[in-house]
Amino acid sequence: MQSLQDKIKQYEADIDATVPTSADELETYRIKYLGTKGIVKDIFGEMKNVPKEQKKDAGQLLNAFKQKAEAKFEEYKHLQHSKAVKADVQDISLPGTTLPVGTRHPLRMVENKIVSIFEKIGFSVATGPEIEDDWHNFTSLNMPENHTARDMQDTFYVQQNPDWVLRTHTSSVQARIMEQGKMPVRVICPGRVYRNETISARAHCFFHQVEGLYVDKNVSFADLKQTLYYFVKEMFGENTKVRFRPSYFPFTEPSAEMDISCTVCGGDGCSLCKHTGWVEILGCGMVHPNMLRNFDIDPEEYTGFAFGMGVERITQLLYRVNDLRLYSQNDVRFLRQFESL
Numbered sequence: 001m002q003s004l005q006d007k008i009k010q011y012e013a014d015i016d017a018t019v020p021t022s023a024d025e026l027e028t029y030r031i032k033y034l035g036t037k038g039i040v041k042d043i044f045g046e047m048k049n050v051p052k053e054q055k056k057d058a059g060q061l062l063n064a065f066k067q068k069a070e071a072k073f074e075e076y077k078h079l080q081h082s083k084a085v086k087a088d089v090q091d092i093s094l095p096g097t098t099l100p101v102g103t104r105h106p107l108r109m110v111e112n113k114i115v116s117i118f119e120k121i122g123f124s125v126a127t128g129p130e131i132e133d134d135w136h137n138f139t140s141l142n143m144p145e146n147h148t149a150r151d152m153q154d155t156f157y158v159q160q161n162p163d164w165v166l167r168t169h170t171s172s173v174q175a176r177i178m179e180q181g182k183m184p185v186r187v188i189c190p191g192r193v194y195r196n197e198t199i200s201a202r203a204h205c206f207f208h209q210v211e212g213l214y215v216d217k218n219v220s221f222a223d224l225k226q227t228l229y230y231f232v233k234e235m236f237g238e239n240t241k242v243r244f245r246p247s248y249f250p251f252t253e254p255s256a257e258m259d260i261s262c263t264v265c266g267g268d269g270c271s272l273c274k275h276t277g278w279v280e281i282l283g284c285g286m287v288h289p290n291m292l293r294n295f296d297i298d299p300e301e302y303t304g305f306a307f308g309m310g311v312e313r314i315t316q317l318l319y320r321v322n323d324l325r326l327y328s329q330n331d332v333r334f335l336r337q338f339e340s341l
């Protein structure tokens with residue numbers, strides 16, 4: 001009897017100390033004390049060892065213990081619905097769980113900016129296929145077969161059809177627009193282009209260009225220059241200087257390359273501009289009469305200008321990205337740096 005009393009005392013102390021805080025904890029308690037193999041059942045089993053004359057007292061003791069064990073369970077029974085209750089009383093002042101969202105790729109952001117600058121002065125966007133035929137990528141652009149200028153661009157050919165290439169420049173879209181024969185033309189053509197180059201920090205086998213084309217009556221080189229001055233000011237800021245250097249492209253005559261004052265050193269000379277103070281950003285020129293003729297456009301009546309720039313190059317100048325490979329490695333540590341733009 002004495003040992004039974006001691007046991008019960010111990011259990012009661014344990015019950016007093018138990019404060020379930022969740023449905024799971026309450027269930028653990030229930031199984032421990034009130035379950036079919038629980039302590040209450042177990043201790044009632046000990047009645048058979050109690051001498052006859054003490055059975056009455058022992059019975060009262062055990063009943064009281066059982067009531068105490070059950071009372072505790074009743075007291076915390078509300079926890080069984082705690083999940084539902086919890087949802088009802090959520091702390092709405094807590095910060096929400098943020099979902100991982102992507103950001104725009106820096107090249108896309110810069111492309112969008114370039115496009116919107118030209119849209120403001122009346123250019124519309126045109127696109128074309130990345131797998132191009134020889135005519136649109138080369139021949140119609142005044143680069144007939146065996147023309148040495150084809151060597152300027154290392155071309156990927158499509159194995160199944162030697163007439164197909166991965167376009168080496170967005171000038172192929174120029175060709176497709178002129179082919180439609182609707183004058184005047186004022187388009188901007190963004191897109192991905194491919195060249196068979198060994199991948200390094202300074203060269204890649206694919207990159208992005210934005211091409212511009214304007215054909216109308218009386219379009220002059222002065223119009224070309226004004227358009228590009230406007231672009232540079234919008235893109236790189238009021239104080240950026242511009243210069244043109246004579247150059248060669250088969251589809252423009254005269255042709256030029258355009259430099260701007262270095263965006264890193266402002267023209268003082270640094271490693272980016274190879275200590276010249278100038279960086280090249282695009283090629284341009286007056287559309288070659290042969291090209292107009294290829295599309296049955298009379299060069300006596302219509303003239304036009306075209307220009308083409310590399311989006312990677314512009315992005316490098318704006319954000320000082322010095323390795324071209326970063327653009328396509330999809331490293332989030334790189335991409336996250338453009339999150340706030």
Ligand code: PHE
Nearest residue numbers: 169171249283284306307308
């Ligand atoms: N297509 C030329 C290139 O890829 C760029 C260019 C476009 C030059 C239009 C002149 C006019 O290098």
